[in-house]
Amino acid sequence: MGTKQTGGIEWVTILLVVSLFAVGFFAILNATGAPGDVEGKSVLQIMNQVNWSTVRLHSIWFGTGVILAVILMLVDYRYYARLTPILYIAMIVILIFVLMFASETYGSTSWINTFFGRTVQPSELMKIVLIIILAKLLSKYSAATGTLAFRDYVRIWALALVPLALVVLQQDLGTAIVYLFIIVVMFFLAGAKIWMLLLTGGAAAGAFVAAWTLDILKNTQKQRILVFLDPSLDPSGAGWNFQKALTAMGSGRLFGKGMFAPGAMSQLNYIPVQTKDFIYAVIGETFGFIGAGLVMLLFLLLLLRLFRLSGRIKEKFGALMIGGVAAMIAFHALESMGMCIGAMPITGIPLPFISYGGSNMWTNLLGIGLVLSVCLRNPFHRDADLQQGMYFSQEILQQNQIGFGLRSSWQSIVKARKERSERRRKYGG
Amino acid sequence: MKFLAFLKNRANWLSFVFIAAFGVFFVMLFRLQIVNGDLYLESSQSQKRREIRITGTRGKILDTHGTPLAYSQKAYDIQFTKDPTKNREADREAYTQVILKTIRLIRDNGDTVINSGALTMDEKGQFVFSWGVTAEDAVAAREKYWRNYMGLNAEKYPTAADCYWYLRSERYKIPAEVGDEEALLVLSVWQNVASVAYQSYIPVTIATNVSRTVVALIEMNSEELTGVNVAESSVRVYPKGELASHLVGYLGRMSDEDTIIRMEAQGYNRDDRIGVAGIEASMESQLSGSIGSRTGKRVVEVNAQSKVIREYAEESVPASSGNDVVLTLDVDMQTWLEKALLANIREVREKQEAAYLADQDRYDEILAARSDHEIAWCEYGAAVVMNVQTGEVLASASYPGYDPNLFAKGIQAEQLNALLFDRCYPLMNKAISSQGTPGSIYKMATSLAGLMEGVITLDTRISDQGEFRAHLAEGSSAKGPSCWKRNYEQHANQTVIDALKNSCNYFFYQVSYGLGIERLDYWVSQLGLDTTTGIELPGEAPCVMGNQDALYNPDRTLRNLPVLVRNNLIVYLRDKCRELGMEYDDSKYAETAEKLMRLAVSQDTHEYGADLRNILRQDLKITASGTLSVMSSDISQQIYQLIWNDNHTILTGIGQSVTLVTPMGIARYVSALVNGGKVYEAQLVDKILYPNGGIMEEKQPQLIRTLDVPSSFLAAIKEGMREVVSEEDGGTAASAFRNFEYNGQFGGKTGTAQVSNIDLENNAWFICFAPFDQPEIAIVVYLPHGYAGANACSTAKDMIRYYLEKKAASGEAETLPGVNGLTY
Structure with a gap:
């Protein structure tokens, strides 16, 4: 039975994202808002003493990000497929510009840190562009057959490797791995043959071993990689961070130390970059196993939901975009939480929707906007139906160019509501 | 069928993968927070807890009346702490700016910055390593250690200059316009930061004892001077400056690894300052507030930037202060003695120069013939005033001195070198560390030995025969020694008293020849002239008796x-x-x-x-x-020449030959001669007080031995010494005391020891005691190259006057009738 059901607004995803933001709000508040001496004071007085400035900014980033996501949702996602070549080239140019500019004045001016540091990074936005262009290419070449020809496989890889190489040259190892993860997951979802992926993995491993043994990698680069894998090699840097984060995390125990607990490591700034990379340690210390476990559960639910959505949409471009966004969030979540519990190596990667920081918050919300846009315009199918073949639809681009498909999105919403109320009437619930 | 379809959807595969991954994470989270949570809680508490060692205040050094000679005062240090999480290049660059700014601020206000860097610049402007050690293996070990914590490869940066340029330009980004000297100071701070990398919460001290202005400026600029803070410490103050500097001493850093290990075993920190000279060194364990049992601790909670957030007052232990040391020294008398000695030395120098000019041709001829063409002038000297009844040192001067405050403030290299390489050795306490040939002041020992061994009696009379030949073989062509007196007939029929008065060498040649070296040395050692005096000061040299061994x-x-x-x-x-x-x-x-x-x-x-x-x-x-x-x-x-013979023996009898004595040893010897034969240890420490003023230990005179000698013998020696300074008896020092108001109330003896073929370079000694009837003090004056013994009298004269005047004044006060006939 090919029951079709128009997606409508993807409330489950929205609910999960808002929940994660809520946890992040309190974690950041706890890390930055310390009200000072709270002994013998009423809740109201304490509230007055709290420093709201960071959470306020954080909320503003989230609010603007939500607006962006809604705009993205309302515009028909197929329109983005048309924009991809321009976006892709523009982003590559920016990345090259960053690389050239940064290497010329390496370490001499401070604005590079603020502009190309963690707050405003072109490589962040590149993640979204990468997801869109990969989704477009992969769906175009694989929609008909359900798999990729080797020639197409190689061509798409060549295109994907350009931004990857640029961030590697920027020495931004963490982001490079995010790109790689997104690329591999999307290839996998697009139906690339497993042997192709294994072959690629083997070739990459071989190239890496060759680069290492033939001393193409400089000693400092090797050192960076070694420290990345084993923080204890750098006891005053990464190792120090790791050890403090682990201690904070563990000391939270079941219920956590609570907000603004005097003497908590988050209160004494022991946790490094505690509003960003190590925010999960703050959650672990403040809200204990219950809080940290809840965050883990929320992420798992979000990822399962996104993959489920991806797996139930027949329009392959949209399905792959959801898969790419899911991959992006998944990697961030796994790495950021994993390094706080000692399961992953240390690298500076924020926890989606939770960590403080504008560009990452926007990037993730833009991704969610894409997801919502896809869900709004596609019916969900069962697994069995999907076997009957996926397609790559560019119809909207011919029919409904004016207004970026806003009319169709309105129609989709109305249609979904009508269907839902009909279903309720039919099944009595 | 449905399930198969589910499996065929690759998105579902990924769901499985993530369920598995999150499952593993969940288990790890559980282990971390639930299984091992208590351990981490404990660890988180210990990481924030710091025990800060607090040292007690170092005890005071006081004179016998309680006048402070050394005390500790609160001071301010400038420290730098690096945030251990800030390791990026930009962080280092920013910190370098902070350090540079701080150094400039300190130096612009006249304070000095500590430079303990291994990289230095030599006189030629070349970069060199300075390790503070010279032994080759020690240098290699230090360099290896240093390279290790600095992370400097010996192959890549072999020379000091390579290291310097790399550290300066690449690693710590010191701006190019900064001079090398200033850059080295910045690198010194960075070096100390690197050396504590594993405990980077430990602050590095940039400067100690800075002025209030610097403190205020640092506090004012604290916003931009990240990591720089002001810490309280203490500085040693020597209010009397150079006065008694050799007795008080000074503090310094632990100089070598052995000292560090020894002091750390007692609970010291390797950065603590310890006494390295004088009472500061010898009474270290009493004075120190750094010794384990006196240090306390502050238990605090600190944040990641090492800022103290909370105090655990109930766990803190206050430090206790070191004990105060009260000396037997009388600051007033010391002041007089130092003044008198300086005046004496200047006066002798003038006499010497006059004598040289009067007979310049002859002197120049001798100078031209010998290896040292300069005359050794009288430029330095020592004097001691001792209580003869106890061995207590009342005053002890050594000229030239130094200002211990220089060391307290952190002495500059050039200042230290000036002190170390001065030909007068200002750092040396000549009262205890200079060994000199005694000359005639030794003759009382020879007298006592002769009388005790029966070689002479009080009635024995000996006439000077000119050349002394008794020890020479019949018909030998060798020349025997003779007395200093050319008209030897004037030294006829002398008793031992006359011989002392005249300082007749011939008499003592005969006595010592009759004694032989063993019997002479026995009595010399009985008088304590074979050892150190046991004074509570480091670096005391022993007296050495003449014999084959010496x-x-x-x-x-x-x-x-x-x-x-x-x-x-x-x-x-x-x-x-x-x-x-x-x-x-x-x-x-x-x-x-x-x-x-x-x-x-x-x-x-x-x-x-x-x-x-x-x-x-x-x-x-x-x-x-x-x-x-x-x-x-x-x-x-x-x-x-190496074989001891009779010639040596008879020369020993007049205090020549290889005999060596220290002024302090001689002071004890004089005391024993006039106090009835009691040999005491020299004593400088009177008592030790608890910080609250209570007496912890009152040091008693340490009697080593009482000589079993007839009082008539000692009386005769005293009489001889009285006649030495008596005008009517015509003693050798009579002219020096002509018209002296206290004539007859003291006894003395001159000593002129020949040290070269120029008489101007003779060592001058004068020893005396007063009052004559009931001796209370012994005074010893030693002027190396003082030309003639009588030249050393003026210091003694000043001191006798000072002492007897004061005694008279206090005696009158004591006998004055008080109100209601009570005396007080």
Whole structure:
């Protein structure tokens, strides 16, 4: 039975994202808002003493990000497929510009840190562009057959490797791995043959071993990689961070130390970059196993939901975009939480929707906007139906160019509501 | 079928993968927070907890009336702490700016910045390492350690300059316009930061004891000076400056690893300052507030930037102060003594110069002939005032002195070098560390020995016969010694009292010849002139009695004459061997020379000719018998100098030969002569007080021995010493005390010890005691190159006047009737 059901607004995803933001709000508040001496004071007085400035900014980033996501949702996602070549080239140019500019004045001016540091990074936005262009290419070449020809496989890889190489040259190892993860997951979802992926993995491993043994990698680069894998090699840097984060995390125990607990490591700034990379340690210390476990559960639910959505949409471009966004969030979540519990190596990667920081918050919300846009315009199918073949639809681009498909999105919403109320009437619930 | 379809959807595969991954994470989270949570909680608490060691205040050093000579005062240090999480290049660059700014701020306000960097610049402007050690293996070890914590590869950066330029330009980004000298200071701070990398919460001290202005400026600029803070510490203050500097001493850093290990075992920190001279050093364990039992701790909670957030008052332990040390010293008397000594030295110098100019041609001729063409002028000296009844040191001067405050403030290298290389050795306490030939002041010891051993009686009369020949063989061509008095007939029929008054050498030649060296040395050692005095000061030199052991002992490090003999022999042997066409290593000659010298103390000291030739035959393969006999006689002449003989003995009797004494040893000797034969340890510490003022220990006089000698003998010696300074009796120092108001109330003795062939360079001694009837103080004045013993009288004169005047004043006060007839 090919029951079709128009997606409508993807409330489950929205609910999960808002929940994660809520946890992040309190974690950041706890890390930055310390009200000072709270002994013998009423809740109201304490509230007055709290420093709201960071959470306020954080909320503003989230609010603007939500607006962006809604705009993205309302515009028909197929329109983005048309924009991809321009976006892709523009982003590559920016990345090259960053690389050239940064290497010329390496370490001499401070604005590079603020502009190309963690707050405003072109490589962040590149993640979204990468997801869109990969989704477009992969769906175009694989929609008909359900798999990729080797020639197409190689061509798409060549295109994907350009931004990857640029961030590697920027020495931004963490982001490079995010790109790689997104690329591999999307290839996998697009139906690339497993042997192709294994072959690629083997070739990459071989190239890496060759680069290492033939001393193409400089000693400092090797050192960076070694420290990345084993923080204890750098006891005053990464190792120090790791050890403090682990201690904070563990000391939270079941219920956590609570907000603004005097003497908590988050209160004494022991946790490094505690509003960003190590925010999960703050959650672990403040809200204990219950809080940290809840965050883990929320992420798992979000990822399962996104993959489920991806797996139930027949329009392959949209399905792959959801898969790419899911991959992006998944990697961030796994790495950021994993390094706080000692399961992953240390690298500076924020926890989606939770960590403080504008560009990452926007990037993730833009991704969610894409997801919502896809869900709004596609019916969900069962697994069995999907076997009957996926397609790559560019119809909207011919029919409904004016207004970026806003009319169709309105129609989709109305249609979904009508269907839902009909279903309720039919099944009595 | 449905399930198969589910499996075919790749998105579902990914769901499985993530369920598995999150499952693993969940288990790890559980282990971390639930299983091991308590452990981490404990660890998180200990990481925030710091025990800060607090040292107690160092005790004061006070004179006998409680006048402070040294105390500790609160001071401010400038420290730097690096945030351990800030390791990026930009962070280092920012920190370098902070350090640079701080250094400039400190230096612009006249304070000094600590430079403990291993990288330094030598005089030529070359970059060199300075490790503070010289031994090759120690240098290698330090360099290796340093390279390790600095992360500097020895292959890539082999030289100091390589390290400097790399650290300066690449690693720490010191701007190019900064001069090398300033850059080295910045690198010194960075070096100390790197050396505590694993405990980076430990602050690095940039400057100590800075002015209030610097403190205020640092506090004012604290916003931009990230990591820089002001810490309280203490500085040692010596309110009297140079006064009694050699007795008080000063503090310094632990100089070597052994000291550090020893002090750390007592609970010191390696950065603590310890006493390195004077009472500061010898009473370290009493004064110190850094010793384990006196240190306390502050237990605090700190944040990641090491800022103290909370105090655990209940766990903190306050530090206790060190004890105060009260000296036997009287600051007032000390002031007088130092003034008098300085005036005395200047006066003698003028006399010397006048005497030199009066007979310049003769002196210049002698100077031209010897290796040292400069006259050794009277430029330094020492004086001691001792309580004869207890051995307590009332005053002790050593000129020139130094200002211990220089060390307290952190002495600059050039200032230290000026002190170390001054030819007058200002850092040396000459009252205890300078050994000098005593000359005639030794004659009381010879007198006592002669009387006790029955060589002479109080009635024995000896007339000066000019040349003393008793020890020479009949018809010997050798010249015997004679008295300083040319008209020896004037020294006729002398009793021991007359002989002391006249300081007649002939008399004492005869006495010591009659005694022999063993019996003479027995009494000399009974009077304490064979050891140190036991004064509570570091670096005391012992007195040395004249005998074979002092002249030459092959089993001890060779000094003075034996070294000369050895060098003569080496030169002689080499010349002879070359004549014979043979060549050996220098070490071979040295070995042979030492073997030959040993013959001087071989069992049969008179018949060593055969042994001597054997050595030459075996060691240097010299076989020609003619050559051997010539060499044997030449060498014998050298060796003969090393053999103690009667000539040495009789010279010892007048305080010459190899006899050496210190002013402090002589003060004790004089005390024993006039207090009834009681030999005390010299004592500088009176008592030790608890910080609250309570008495912890009151030091008692340490009597070593009481000589069992008839009082008549001591009375005769005292009488002789009285006549020395008496005008009517015409003693040797009479003219120096002409018209002195306290004549008759004291006794004394001059000593003029010959040290070279120029009489201007003679060492001058004057010793005395007062009052005459019930002696209370002994005064010793020693002026190296003081020309003549009587020249040293003026210091003694000033001190006798000072003491007796004061005594008279206090005596009157004591006997004044008080109100209601009570006395007080």
